[in-house]
Structures are given as structure tokens and as C-alpha cells.
Amino acid sequence: MDTVTTQTISFINIKAMRTLRDKKTFCLTLIILCILLLAAAALWIQLRSSQQDGAAGKTAAIYQDGKLLRRIPLGDDVEDTYTIESSDGGSNTIQIKDGKIGIIDADCPDRLCVEMGMISSTAYPISCLPHKLVIQIEAKDENKEDPPVDALTQ
Numbered sequence: 842m843d844t845v846t847t848q849t850i851s852f853i854n855i856k857a858m859r860t861l862r863d864k865k866t867f868c869l870t871l872i873i874l875c876i877l878l879l880a881a882a883a884l885w886i887q888l889r890s891s892q893q894d895g896a897a898g899k900t901a902a903i904y905q906d907g908k909l910l911r912r913i914p915l916g917d918d919v920e921d922t923y924t925i926e927s928s929d930g931g932s933n934t935i936q937i938k939d940g941k942i943g944i945i946d947a948d949c950p951d952r953l954c955v956e957m958g959m960i961s962s963t964a965y966p967i968s969c970l971p972h973k974l975v976i977q978i979e980a981k982d983e984n985k986e987d988p989p990v991d992a993l994t995q
């Protein structure tokens with residue numbers, strides 16, 4: 842009888858120890874999983890913010906007379922030239938190159954817009970006052986919709 846009791850007790854002890862060890866392993870696995878998840882989240886956030894810093898995440902918005910004409914994505918591999926006619930018969934030639942945008946030619950009297958050169962920063966917009974044209978670089982927002990392109994000739 843005594844031996845049976847001792848055996849039972851030691852069996853219970855082993856079982857209890859195993860459960861304890863399993864719990865420890867489970868906790869450790871959980872902690873490692875949490876760390877991995879946090880690392881993945883941090884990496885994802887970093888990747889997203891670095892994309893927004895680069896030219897690829899930027900969009901140039903072209904406004905004429907206070908109205909949005911068009912949004913053009915500014916990627917490093919995007920190279921294009923647009924001519925925008927103004928309501929008074931004038932025109933501005935806009936170039937996109939190397940993630941930058943600028944007015945390379947215009948028939949406005951002051952040509953200040955051409956002198957502003959190529960920009961890639963959201964801080965300073967390019968404007969052509971005589972033609973009421975403004976080019977503003979903005980951080981990309983995929984929820985925004987492109988306006989119709991009828992006022993723009995390529």
C-alpha cells in the first residue's frame with residue numbers, strides 16, 4: 842500500500858514538473874513571437890516612412906486658377922513633359938525628371954516660374970502668377986482621386 846502511494850505521489854510530481862516546464866516553454870515561445878511581431882511591425886513602419894521620404898512616394902499637384910488640374914506621381918523613373926494652356930492663351934511647359942518637377946518654358950512676361958527651377962520638396966510650390974498656375978508637391982495619398990485631364994495637353 843505504501844509503495845503504491847509513493848509511486849502515485851512521484852508520478853504526480855513528475856506530471857506537475859512537466860506541466861511547469863511546458864508552461865515555461867509556452868511563455869518563452871509567446872515572448873519570442875511577440876518580439877518577432879514587434880520587429881516585423883517596426884520594419885513595416887520604417888519601410889513605409891522611407892517610401893514616403895523618397896521621390897517615389899510623392900505626387901505633384903498642378904493647380905490652374907485655383908482648381909486642381911492633375912496629380913502626377915513623381916518616381917525616379919518617371920520622365921515626362923506637359924504643356925499647360927492658360928485661359929489667356931499662354932502656356933507653360935512642365936517637365937518631370939529624376940523625381941523632380943519644374944517649369945522649363947513659359948510665355949509669361951516675367952518667367953519667374955522658369956527661374957524657380959526643378960523642385961522635389963513639399964515646402965515650396967512653383968507658381969506662375971500671370972498664368973495662375975501652381976505646382977505643389979505633396980506626400981502621396983492613395984485615397985485621392987485623379988481629376989479629369991481635359992484641360993491638359995501632352
Ligand SMILES: [Zn+2]
Pocket residue numbers: 947949951952953954955968969970971972
Ligand atoms: Zn511664369
